[in-house]
Amino acid sequence: MTSLRSIDAATGEPFGEPFENHGIGEVAAACLAAEGAFDAYRAIDPARRADFLERIGEEIVALGDDLIVTAMRESGLPRMRLEGERGRTVGQLRLFADVVRQGGWAGLRIDPALPDRTPPRPDLRLRMIPLGPVAVFGASNFPLAFSTAGGDTASALAAGCPVVVKGHPAHPATGAMVARAIRAAIAATGMPEGTFNHLVGSGNDLGAALVQDPRIAAVGFTGSRGGGLALVALAQARPVPIPVYAEMASINPVIMLPGALAARGAEMGTAFIGSLTLGAGQFCTNPGLALAIEGAGLDAFLAAAGEALSGHAPAPMLTGGIHAAYEKGVAALAGHPKVEAVAQGTVDEAFARGQAALFSTDAASFIADATLGHEVFGAASLLVRCRDEAELLDVLAHLEGQLTVTLQLDAGDTPLAARLIPLLERKTGRILANGWPTGVEVTHAMVHGGPYPATSDARTTSVGSLAIDRFLRPVSYQNLPADLLPPALRDDGAAGWPRLVDGKPAGGAR
Amino acid sequence: MTSLRSIDAATGEPFGEPFENHGIGEVAAACLAAEGAFDAYRAIDPARRADFLERIGEEIVALGDDLIVTAMRESGLPRMRLEGERGRTVGQLRLFADVVRQGGWAGLRIDPALPDRTPPRPDLRLRMIPLGPVAVFGASNFPLAFSTAGGDTASALAAGCPVVVKGHPAHPATGAMVARAIRAAIAATGMPEGTFNHLVGSGNDLGAALVQDPRIAAVGFTGSRGGGLALVALAQARPVPIPVYAEMASINPVIMLPGALAARGAEMGTAFIGSLTLGAGQFCTNPGLALAIEGAGLDAFLAAAGEALSGHAPAPMLTGGIHAAYEKGVAALAGHPKVEAVAQGTVDEAFARGQAALFSTDAASFIADATLGHEVFGAASLLVRCRDEAELLDVLAHLEGQLTVTLQLDAGDTPLAARLIPLLERKTGRILANGWPTGVEVTHAMVHGGPYPATSDARTTSVGSLAIDRFLRPVSYQNLPADLLPPALRDDGAAGWPRLVDGKPAGGAR
Structure with missing residues (x-):
């Protein structure tokens, strides 16, 4: 059994207790747990899912100054920056909670039957469903806002996907604290236990096994070009390929x-x-x-x-x-x-x-x-x-x-x-x-993405509310009896959620 | 110079004039023409783009019974089926024309500046832009509705992407007639000439060269699993990988x-x-x-x-x-x-x-x-x-x-x-x-897609108005002066188009 230590970024010296390096067995167990939680988690009322996201933020705040001090020591980043980053992390979770409540992400569309047409048109209803368990590889440079409970995790959970995080080995203690906060939020809001899973390890094998696990349906990654491309290649070589959202290399002219x-x-x-x-x-x-x-x-x-x-x-x-x-x-x-x-x-x-x-x-x-x-x-x-x-x-x-x-x-x-x-x-x-590229607002009109090699998929963003779309796909229901339709697609469903009826808007946001 | 003949599906006998097989040189020329047309085509007022789509439908109808007779002979499909398919093709173009006019595809989002916040929030505005020239591989089994002017072509043109079609070698005469109709629509509505390009050829080399051409930004394909996966592999091996939307294999339980x-x-x-x-x-x-x-x-x-x-x-x-x-x-x-x-x-x-x-x-x-x-x-x-x-x-x-x-x-x-x-x-x-899977409505709530290997990208559909999203990606504009913003994103822009302002809907459809 190997282990991993926190390193003081200012001195290079290890500190604190060792963390056990997870192996292939833990990867499989985490992915099984995520898969086992998926149907239950995605079926939970979106209002409760939103509460869960907000609760994660509250639990992170409740970690108090310990979190800031730990992240400072592991990352070498100053207090003010990390306090700001904590605020950004919590704000990001709140943003996605709002998005989940408003329902535009569900992309509801209804084309009513036309029984008198020749041939008759069936009743067709469409919604977006979550892809399945998502593997998240946190970034070293945002130990809070783009790591364990960062943008990829928040948007995947918002979409209804359980998450398996491979914690970044540069901040294992920070990651462990945040993982604890997420687990506390799961317990407090009654989410399925496997909704969030946390892997710790310093080698590439762990990440490779995670991307190759058949239960993983998508990958979020922030890091180097080499690292991102390696994950893309692994994901494409699977018996069933999966999308990888890798935010990689940019020189920001x-x-x-x-x-x-x-x-x-x-x-x-x-x-x-x-x-x-x-x-x-x-x-x-x-x-x-x-x-x-x-x-x-x-x-x-x-x-x-x-x-x-x-x-x-x-x-x-x-x-x-x-x-x-x-x-x-x-x-x-x-x-x-x-x-x-x-x-x-x-x-x-x-x-x-x-x-x-x-x-x-x-x-x-x-x-x-x-x-x-x-x-x-x-x-x-x-x-x-x-x-x-x-x-x-x-x-x-x-x-x-x-x-x-x-x-x-x-x-x-x-x-x-x-x-x-x-x-x-x-x-x-x-x-x-007339600004400078550093500083990325977490909001609705933000795109933190771009053509290759900035990312592996230019059709998306990893920051901002549009990031939820990465973890969704459309399903159409034809002539389903009302009691078999998802509630939001029933005639009386989803009060306040936006829908397109015959292509025309019918209330709500999006 | 090799050539390609139409084959009578009912007898296996060649008929009509030979078509010249295009080579690598023609592929490069077609892609260059598409690239040359891209910025002009995407800048054209969407209302005119919609007129162009409708005009294609009119020009197809104007081909008259010759088109039906030719398609019958090349495909072996009966008259009623092909007349219905022509109606579907024209209806599909009209559907996308409506979609283009309504503007939901542009995904407009505005987060106004908050100058009094600490730190001040910049003005952020987002729209979807077309990916670039799209390569389309038509299907043999829908010589009209999923071939030269079929769903992939219609949705790519609707998105603002020029198209390079590799005509299906099973119906070269039908394809040539439809290509002529599209060119007539380009001339009649004043679109850039390179907006549509048509390649003819029976070998796999032509298609491979098309997918590998650096000017191609995305691929639409309908056909076999082997064919689709070959194109996906080529697209992923490019110096700059591109998305492939391949609709491949399904047994429709x-x-x-x-x-x-x-x-x-x-x-x-x-x-x-x-x-x-x-x-x-x-x-x-x-x-x-x-x-x-x-x-x-x-x-x-x-x-x-x-x-x-x-x-x-x-x-x-x-x-x-x-x-x-x-x-x-x-x-x-x-x-x-x-x-x-x-x-x-x-x-x-x-x-x-x-x-x-x-x-x-x-x-x-x-x-x-x-x-x-x-x-x-x-x-x-x-x-x-x-x-x-x-x-x-x-x-x-x-x-x-x-x-x-x-x-x-x-x-x-x-x-x-x-x-x-x-x-x-x-x-x-x-x-x-309580229906049967054959029969795919071209409408807003249709999904003609699905998990691998049904398609190479389950996040999309190749039939229905949602198909336009395949050829778009988001761009965010931060603090741009009004005269440099795309018109639809100016404060007074895009009358009637839906926008999210601070995440809240502000008029229009989506």
Whole structure:
């Protein structure tokens, strides 16, 4: 029996009690439990399911400061960030509770029978049903909001799917506390026990066995490109393939248009470094690429960015492994013959401090070497200098899919921006104007997704209320007697839930 | 330069002028044209896009009786069926035109800025955009409604995606006529020329090149399991993987519950054979499997089914290849040690006549040999005799995913049916009561889809208005100036289109 320890992110030293590494047997048992809970859980009145989601949030809050202190130590993230993240986690659960109550997710549609038509039209009724047990792989960089009780878990539970979480080995103690909170919510609200299951382990075998288990119906993942693609390959090779929602790699280009650069290049330089270094650069939406046309505005941007960066002291990164990968990525940029260093943050010889860095290259070199477009997870970014609009467009056309693209623009930039937007829509899930990509609102109109390799499925989002749709599929009922129809599809069913009747809206939200 | 001829389905003889087989060069040119048309086509006012869809229908009708006669000769299907199918094709285009006009497909969502919140919430607006050029592989068994201008083409065009059709080699003349109608509609309504592209060819290389073309963003396919899985594998192996919507294999179980069998076993036997032999059994929803508990009701069913079948004269099948595959499948059943013949239709030595056949086996044998659950495309079916409810449930639990499952039930069967439905929901996209699976309404609440291997993506349907969602993905716009927002997302945009504002409905349909 192997075990797993918490590691203090600031020192690299283990602390606390060991956690038993789960094996293949525990995977099978967890998936069996989830499968066993599925029909009961999905049949529970949605209002009660919503109460359960809210109760999870309450139980997480009830863990008190212990949770924050534990997560701080395991992740190296500061108190304010983790308190904010806890609020975000609880808010996310409340959002999905509201969504469940409003019923738009059920996608109810009724086409009444037309007995006098030739041939007669049958009665047809459609609703969305949950896919089945969902495997969730938490992210290291959001130990609360995108881990054990994070967005994937919340949206899967909201959809009516039991969840099997593979806890992230970078924060086992935090994960165990949150799992306890979820179990307490299950007990308090009378949900089936197998609705939530928690696996602990540090190797890849555990995750592979989870994705291959025949009872698993879908996978949510947030992490690296390599990790996500490995899970996708496993899921596709199953006797019955299943969908994988992997949120993977994005360098979140920031395009600084000429008018904006001329008007406020220096200001943008400072703000850019703020976004770049936030949370030690460990965000999916970290701005790893900046694009601009050469000129005085860009010079002012670079001067201000360099000044802001050179005084930046590094925070501990999430794990030693992440730090090592960051250093390797930075070294590759630093040693690239076509890349030059613009500025670097200060050095700290303490454990796992990643020195922030800004590099630059020219458009032709960027286009010529696809590796320059690969994500370096951490506070490093690459500025691509373009000679003119044509070169800027050429760079954009060569970009891979992204979670976000940001436009910095002033009124005079509107014609150029308008030309860019159709291209940007095809490259990303979210287009921002005059902001910075870090900071992802958990709301209805958010898309945290995007074309490959940003995610493995661009048709969805992993943040925001639309994420519930990932775990649903439609079923149609033809001429079923009323007493065999799902209650929400009966003539008198689902008071207040929106329905399409003959394609026309009949009350409620969606 | 190779060429392709029309084949008279009733005789196997070629007729008419040869069609040039397209090659790799034509694939690339078609995809380039589709890509070139994409931004212009998707930017066109949706009302005009709807007019275009309706115009395609009008142009198809304007082809007159030539189209029907040509399709009859190439497919062997009778006039009434093809006239009905033409009506269905035109109705399908009108349905999607209505859907496009109503705007629910755009999924508009607005979360207004909250400038006074700490931190301030940005303005977020979401819409669905089309994926890009779509490759469509038409079906042999619906030369009109699921081929060149069929459901995949109609829903992709409705979504704003240009289409590249690989015409089915079993009906090249029909396909060429319909392609001409679509081109006429493009010219008449001023759509970009590359909005529709038509490839002709009999080999698999053409289709492979189409799916691998980097400009193709999604694939719609209706056909065999082997064909569908080959396209899925190609699509997943691309540098940028794309979704494949393959509608493949289903045996559409009909479950005859004891009460119904006792009350009307003989009547059901006759009706079952009617559904089995309709269109020479060449429907995706053909009832290839029947399940019942042994008893006097089942005996009456079998007697009536045997009588109805024994007088059934075969119609020509769609192609010699389909007929050969059918004969092979029937021979395998006939030679299976655990399978016995119940009855057969009459023999016709003319070209490609598939003798209809009903076989039976017991539950244990069915469960023991998965090949007995594989589709035999044509008018052959297998009855599985169960000793009791437990055995019936066991057989159902072992079934693969299906397009449809049908329950024949009387009032007394309700408790058993209620127990079955949660299981059936997980096995299929559509549950029917007291009907037969053949006959698929093109409407809002239809699901023509289902778990693997019925389709490659159970989250969708290939028939009905929900099919448009297959070709859309969400994009979020954060703090974009009004003049850069898509018109439908501006404060004064999209009169009458439904929107969610802060998660609450604000007018319109969905």
